[in-house]
Amino acid sequence: xxxxxxxxxxxxxxxxxxxxxxxxxxxxxxxxxxxxxxxxxxxxxxxxxxxxxxxxxxxxxxxxxxxxxxxxxxxxxxxxxxxxxxxxxxxxxxxxxxxxxxxxxxxxxxxxxxxxxxxxxxxxxxxxxxxxxxxxxxxxxxxxxxxxxxxxxx
Amino acid sequence: xxxxxxxxxxxxxxxxxxxxxxxxxxxxxxxxxxxxxxxxxxxxxxxxxxxxxxxxxxxxxxxxxxxxxxxxxxxxxxxxxxxxxxxxxxxxxxxxxxxxxxxxxxxxxxxxxxxxxxxxxxxxxxxxxxxxxxxxxxxxxxxxxxxxxxxxxx
DNA sequence: TTTTTTATTCGAATAAAATTCATTATTTTC
DNA sequence: GAAAATAATGAATTTTATTCGAATAAAAAA
Numbered sequence: 001x002x003x004x005x006x007x008x009x010x011x012x013x014x015x016x017x018x019x020x021x022x023x024x025x026x027x028x029x030x031x032x033x034x035x036x037x038x039x040x041x042x043x044x045x046x047x048x049x050x051x052x053x054x055x056x057x058x059x060x061x062x063x064x065x066x067x068x069x070x071x072x073x074x075x076x077x078x079x080x081x082x083x084x085x086x087x088x089x090x091x092x093x094x095x096x097x098x099x100x101x102x103x104x105x106x107x108x109x110x111x112x113x114x115x116x117x118x119x120x121x122x123x124x125x126x127x128x129x130x131x132x133x134x135x136x137x138x139x140x141x142x143x144x145x146x147x148x149x150x151x152x153x154x
Numbered sequence: 155x156x157x158x159x160x161x162x163x164x165x166x167x168x169x170x171x172x173x174x175x176x177x178x179x180x181x182x183x184x185x186x187x188x189x190x191x192x193x194x195x196x197x198x199x200x201x202x203x204x205x206x207x208x209x210x211x212x213x214x215x216x217x218x219x220x221x222x223x224x225x226x227x228x229x230x231x232x233x234x235x236x237x238x239x240x241x242x243x244x245x246x247x248x249x250x251x252x253x254x255x256x257x258x259x260x261x262x263x264x265x266x267x268x269x270x271x272x273x274x275x276x277x278x279x280x281x282x283x284x285x286x287x288x289x290x291x292x293x294x295x296x297x298x299x300x301x302x303x304x305x306x307x308x
Numbered sequence: 309t310t311t312t313t314t315a316t317t318c319g320a321a322t323a324a325a326a327t328t329c330a331t332t333a334t335t336t337t338c
Numbered sequence: 339g340a341a342a343a344t345a346a347t348g349a350a351t352t353t354t355a356t357t358c359g360a361a362t363a364a365a366a367a368a
Contacts, residue, residue, distance in 0.1 A: 035346060044327095055174065057209055058207045058208050058210055061306060064168070071225075100299075100300035101300065188317080190318090192318070315365080319358105328350085329348105331346100335345080336341100337340100337341085
C-alpha cells in the first residue's frame, strides 16, 4: 500500500472497529487470517492517514439524563460571510449543541440538541434566539429512536 | 457505589472517554489522582451498568467517500401501529440510513442519510419512496459541517 | 454511638496485549 | 528478469490490563 487506497483487509478492519473498537489485534487477526503484527501495522496506518479519526466511548444518553433530543432549524436574516461566521462561532459554544450543519433549502442550519428535559431545552432556545441576525428557530422533538449509528457502510 | 449514581470520578472518566477512549488506565489514573486498579474497577462498572454502551472508531467520512449527508423528512399516510412498525422495520435495513427518529411536528420521521454523491442519494430516495404508506419525503442537504460531536456534556 | 457489614481503594503479582525488530515474502519498478 | 521498495511474519520486549488479598473507608445495623 503505497499511499491511501484501501484494500479488502483495511476495509474489514474499518468495518469491525466502527462497530467495536475494543477488539484486540489478536481478535482481528483471527477474523482476518493475518498475523497480529500485520493488523497492528494496518491499524497504525489507518490512524496515521486519518481514516480513523478517533476512538470514543458511546454513552447511553438516557442513563446520563439527556432524555430530550431536538432538531432545531435556524433561519438567518442574511447570508453574508459575517453573519454566517458569527452564528457558527457562537452556536458551537453551546454545550447543548451536539451537531450543527449548514443546509440547503428552506432553512440555513440544522442543530441537534441534547438536553435533560423540555425546561432545559427552553432555556437553550432562549439563549439561541438572542444570537444576532436570527430570523426564526423551529424546533422538532424526538419521540423515539428507531436507529442511531456511527458506523458507515463500507 | 452500590448502584448507579455517578460520583465526580465517574463523571470525569466518562467525559474523558467520550473524547478519547484510547486513554489507558494509567493515563486516567494520573489525571484523576487515583490508582490504576481503581480506574479499572470504575470503568468496568460503567460498562457493566450500561453507562458506556460501546467503544467505537469514528472515521473521516470524506476519506471513505461519504461526501453527501442528507436529512430526509418523511410523512406517512396514517399513524396506525402497523404503518409505523412497517416503516421502521424497513427503513433500518437501508445501509444509507445512519439514523432514524420518529418526531413531533409537521412530519413523522427524520432520517440522516450518508451517500457518496447525489446520484447515490437519488437511488436511495427512489427505494425509500416505494415503501408502503409514504405520503412525502423532503430532502435537505448538508453544505458544511460546523460541529459534529458524539460526546454529551456532563 | 459503637459495632458489624459491605463497598472501595490500593499495590503487587500475573496474564494479556501492544509494540518493536530482524527476517522473509511479495509486489513494484526499471 | 533483477533490483528496489513494500508488506507480512514470528519472536522478543515493553506496556497495559486484570486479578487478588489486605487495608481503608463508608454504610447499615444494633
